[in-house]
């Protein structure tokens with residue numbers, strides 16, 4: 323297993339309350355890992371720590387065996403609602419990213435990417451006027467131009483229509499398989515995770531309950547992912563009020 327990102331004994335408290343307790347897991351290169359858990363389980367907090375922006379109280383994150391503090395540029399994060407530069411058009415935004423990161427890319431290639439992402443009709447609108455799905459696609463395009471080796475996506479696939487979902491799945495699959503990159507994707511859409519992800523991490527109440535590096539093994543013995551999710555949390559005593 324080639325590790326892309328390793329969480330090592332992360333603990334985090336907010337207002338003296340434990341939000342993450344000794345969280346340790348790896349995500350692998352060449353794979354899309356689903357990050358599952360109930361509302362408030364600690365997924366976003368974990369992702370924010372993995373960007374190096376939120377500091378843990380204990381533990382650390384390694385990117386390709388380097389400390390996150392030294393390897394931030396290799397890790398990209400797209401939150402559930404990506405705030406971009408709202409007063410720019412999509413095209414101006416991409417130009418800004420390219421200039422800021424001194425990326426060597428021809429205008430022709432940028433135009434090809436815009437078409438590939440299905441953004442050609444939207445690219446000259448102000449970002450503040452984009453729909454959520456198109457805003458997410460623009461955020462993804464801008465982020466992947468710089469080819470980070472790890473991509474962290476928080477509820478990215480929520481609110482995407484079926485045609486755009488097909489396109490986004492293709493883009494994300496290509497990103498991991500062609501370039502041996504890794505994605506950690508938090509989602510509540512278990513039916514999408516089931517067909518789209520390769521591995522899973524299940525978090526509950528700030529504790530990692532399951533690490534499965536091969537999702538198909540999980541499914542062969544447990545019906546579908548929804549049953550697995552409910553059964554695992556049930557065993558953990560999470561439905562004590564039922």
Ligand SMILES: Nc1ncnc2c1ncn2[C@@H]1O[C@H](COP(=O)(O)OP(=O)(O)OP(=O)(O)O)[C@@H](O)[C@H]1O
Nearest residue numbers: 336337341359360361362363364365366367368508
């Ligand atoms: N800045 C903060 N201050 C205090 N508590 C916080 C803060 N950020 C998150 N929390 C708490 O940490 C817990 C975990 O939140 P987090 O957003 O990580 O969960 P999540 O698994 O992403 O949930 P969801 O699926 O609803 O998005 C929640 O109880 C939340 O209220």
